[in-house]
Amino acid sequence: MYTASWRDVVRRELFGPRPDRRDAPYRLVVRLALVVFRLLGLRFDVRGSEHVPAAGGAVVCSNHVSYLDFTFLGLAALPRRRLVRFMAKASVFGHWFAGPFMRAMQHIPVDRKAGAAAFDAAVRALKDGQVVGVFPEATISQSFTVKDLKAGAARMAIQAGVPILPAAVWGGHRVATKKRPVDLTRGRAVTVLVGEPIVAEPGETPAALLARTRAAMEALLDEAQRSYPQQPAGPEDLWWLPVHLGGTAPTLEEAAARDRDDAAGARVRARTSRRARLRARLRRRPPSAAA
Incomplete structure (x- = not known):
């Protein structure tokens, strides 16, 4: 097991000579x-x-269970002196605090209404020799199992001619x-696994490559789940285990229903926010303009 040390924080050659x-900026954030x-x-x-290439492009495809997954995946690339450029929601890049850091670290914004731009940016980064991190489930899995995957990761790997690195x-x-409060209890264990590279066969379709990637993930x-060194403290602590391991997390079907409810709620909140902004603008208009 590895625990970060103060020596690691200040080590001069942490990122190579x-x-x-x-x-x-990325090194500072790390x-x-x-x-x-x-x-x-x-x-x-x-x-x-050791599966992370020392040079050249690769797509890291990982499951997604927490808000901190991208920081943990970065640890797996650090021994190879690589920095992972993650694809993330465009809204994060617009945040007053996180946005400047996301842009400075050359992460890739994803606007779900205009996904082609993000896809093209990711392919360019891969062809330039960057490691691009993707959570192909698109959102956190509330069942803590692998959800259906989006095909973009497989398509960009084929188009850029780079391997996929499955991860967990x-x-x-x-x-x-x-839907859980942040818990800063010390000593939590975190497991990060990177599998052997998956290279597209000549003529292989994105769907076939995606299926192989999903199986590896x-x-x-x-x-990772079965070798995890810590166990629930009691019946009330079973929430973080999936059902098939005796936990009380939602089933895949229940989690899918929650995702649909979350998406519907987000749309309602967005419409409400737009109406509120419009009303605020109308209130600020001078009487002459309103006439």
Whole structure:
């Protein structure tokens, strides 16, 4: 098990002897993340870092169980001196605090109403030799099992001519996940597994490549769950285990229903917000303009 140390935080060659100056903001964020990991006493089991290429592009495809998954996946690439450019919701890039950091770290914004731009940006990054991180489930899985995957990751790997690295993260949902309060209890274990590269066969379709990727992700997640070193403290702590392991997390069907409810609620909130903004603008208009 690995626990971040203060020595790691300040280690000069953490990113190699001559890191790219353009990545200075990203390196700062990584060091700050290590500080947080140290303060929380997180215990990491990271396996498969050797599968991350030392150079050249690759698509990391991981399951998604917590708000912190991208920080944990970054740890798997760090021994290879690689920084992962994650695809994330465009709204994050518009946030007053997170937005400037996301842009400085060269992450890729995804506007679901105009996904082609994000796809093209990801393919360009891959062809430029970047490692691009994708959560092909699109949202956090509330069942803590692998949901249906979007085909974009397989399509971009084929178009860019790079391998897919299947991955699994487990344990971070005990700290911060959907519909649960943040829990900063020290000493939580987090498992990160990266599998062997999956290379598209000549003429292989995105659907076939996606199926192979899903199978690998499911196998890695099963291994991460079954080898996880900590157990629930009691019946009330079974929420973070999936049903097939004796937990009380929603089933895949129940989680899908929750996702639909969440999406419907988000649409209602968006419409309400637009109406509120319109009313506010009308109230601010001078009487002459209203006439």
